[in-house]
């Protein structure tokens with residue numbers, strides 16, 4: 001009997017497929033549907049610090065007294081948080097799958113207290129969606145890196161929920177970054193977030209944004225780091241994210257050492273039923289290979305378990321592409 005169950009952040013998931021943080025999970029009905037389709041867990045759309053500040057700011061633009069300004073700012077923030085908590089409470093009433101909340105935080109201030117509200121609403125875990133563009137002349141990279149640690153430590157003080165930190169890959173030494181998060185109490189990391197990237201429209205002469213969705217080829221960077229980190233920081237859980245568009249890609253990430261796999265673009269592009277299809281692709285492959293459980297092949301091809309681990313570190317085309325002169 002094949003079982004797709006896996007452990008992530010100390011929770012038991014019926015499937016390694018997690019629906020990523022995005023508008024896909026912004027209502028109780030949508031979350032319920034994902035459970036029916038066989039998702040192992042869902043991550044809610046991030047509660048964005050800057051978005052709520054903007055919403056409050058837009059309401060108070062014109063000439064209010066300081067008291068009214070203060071009142072409306074607080075009210076608007078409370079309102080945004082309230083709607084978020086309602087989704088958590090509602091989803092916990094009608095589903096059994098873990099509901100992971102997400103906060104996008106830039107600063108270490110009042111946001112920290114939202115973690116407590118989220119925990120009380122019944123969220124099973126919290127994903128911290130953190131990213132700072134490091135572009136300050138004269139600012140050492142450690143300054144930016146320290147902010148991730150600082151945020152995590154502050155959040156850990158106010159909640160007992162398991163925490164995953166969702167990061168990008170723009171670091172010189174990712175292994176050390178993830179290890180620093182692990183020693184400060186992170187239960188997991190999500191490798192990696194995908195960000196808006198700028199493009200330029202040369203006719204209109206303006207900056208635009210590039211495509212929002214990933215392609216299947218985008219899996220490779222994440223695959224490299226899942227393979228390395230699942231060995232070098234072996235106690236932290238890993239959810240692989242970016243470029244997972246089918247069951248095969250999910251299997252690759254698990255072979256590289258991921259505990260779970262997050263999916264987003266493919267659901268927007270091909271529909272939510274992909275969850276069901278991907279689960280059966282994984283199951284069929286397991287049957288063909290003679291595996292009954294995910295743990296039997298998780299990490300089988302990670303850095304530690306292959307004869308030549310340097311393939312994960314290879315970055316130059318020197319030998320392999322010599323056919324292309």
Ligand SMILES: Cc1cc2nc3c(=O)[nH]c(=O)nc-3n(C[C@H](O)[C@H](O)[C@H](O)COP(=O)(O)O)c2cc1C
Nearest residue numbers: 020021022045046129193194214242243263264265
């Ligand atoms: C429309 C859209 C909205 C997203 N919103 C969020 C968000 O609120 N918080 C977050 O951490 N990631 C967000 N993401 C990133 C996804 O969760 C995911 O990490 C990224 O798309 C890479 O996975 P994929 O290749 O499966 O799409 C969003 C992605 C898309 C396409």
